[in-house]
Amino acid sequence: MNSDESAVRDVVSGAVWDEFCEALKQAGRQVLRPEAPADALDRAEGWRYLTRLLRIGLEMHLEFADADFPGFxxxxxxxxxxxxxxxxxxxxxxxxxxxxxxxxxxxxxxxxxxxxxxxxxxxxxxxxxxxxxxxxxxxxxxxxxxxxxxxxxxxxxxxxxxxxxxxxxxxxxxxxxxxxxxxxxxxxxxxxxxGTDAQPAPLSAVRLQAGLRNAARFVDGTATLFANWAQSYLPHANQLPPADQALCQSVGGDPNIFYYHSYWQLAPDEALVIRLPRIPDCRFWNLQINNWWMESLDYRYHRIHLNKHSAQLAADGSCTIVLAHRDPQHAPTQTVNWLETAGHERGTMCLRWVGAHEQVHPVTTVVKHDQLHQTLAA
The missing domain is CATH 2.60.120.1600 (Jelly Rolls)
Structure with missing residues (x-):
């Protein structure tokens, strides 16, 4: 039996669906990794993350998979x-x-x-x-x-x-x-x-089988890749060092971007102060807060990122950003940008310089919330 005949058999019998469901289960191992957070919020977001990857994978490998008739x-x-x-x-x-x-x-x-x-x-x-x-x-x-x-x-x-x-x-x-x-x-x-006037062919058993297999592999592969990244940030928690730029480019990064990635974790009475000594001449920059799964937090309802347009700079051209569970309520004379944790105690974060003439590295400090005013004033 050739591969086309095998695909027809498995589609007609339903074996293709059983295989797909079994393959999806493998991705769940990434949510249960020992270093991954085990609290209810992070675990719930982990399982939701897999469903989101599945939606993207099905679009990529089934609905929009025909390279003869591409669509964005x-x-x-x-x-x-x-x-x-x-x-x-x-x-x-x-x-x-x-x-x-x-x-x-x-x-x-x-x-x-x-x-x-x-x-x-x-x-x-x-x-x-x-x-x-x-x-x-x-x-x-x-x-x-x-x-x-x-x-x-x-x-x-x-x-x-x-x-x-x-x-x-x-x-x-x-x-x-x-x-x-x-x-x-x-x-x-x-x-x-x-160079072609052809029309799309109807869905075949071969295409359906390949699409489901690739979608399941996409979920597992993507979840594994970025779980590995999140784990690699643990040694420099609450810092924001330059990322491995070659690694970022190898997974689809934009060559005009210089990336910083890290992990953050804050107790309820702590805040993370991120200071950019100056903003370099660049086409764009931003800083964002993510969950453990490297998903940006819900920017529809929470202030979780700043960019070249939205950030407020001090008179000396520096930018002070405070990641905290509640509004730091800084003095009117202080130029401070507050980013929300949106109910999270930990996660990842990313800074980008786009087309920058130089890379200005951020400086980070963890302080008690009740000491924020003193720290910001200093």
Missing amino acids: FLPSHETGKIGADNPDNAYLFAKINGRHEYVIRGTRGSVSYLSIGTQKGGYETNGKMEQTGFIDAKDLHLGPNGEFEIRVSAEKPASGDWLRIEADSNAVIVRQTFLDRKTEKPAQLTIART
């Missing part, structure tokens, strides 16, 4: 989060085949930062998403209304904007970064394969 979908958003997802970002993702050619068309909008990259690999396979091509919107040739067209191919075209791919390229990822979502207009993009 949201791989991270308010209720689906991966690897310190940026609250200031709108992400788009499309599956491609590096042996084909594509065209991306769109309008630039007014969003502060826009980048488009191609990648190979995947969290469901080798745990990496390595870049194979990249274009910064500042280098695009725009029409009078901000329109653009990008050729996506292995060979550079004679003219026009070009996004490089390799034979192993399998995805396009778009990052749109907002200074202020209320006032900025996002870019609009579409993607299509070129």
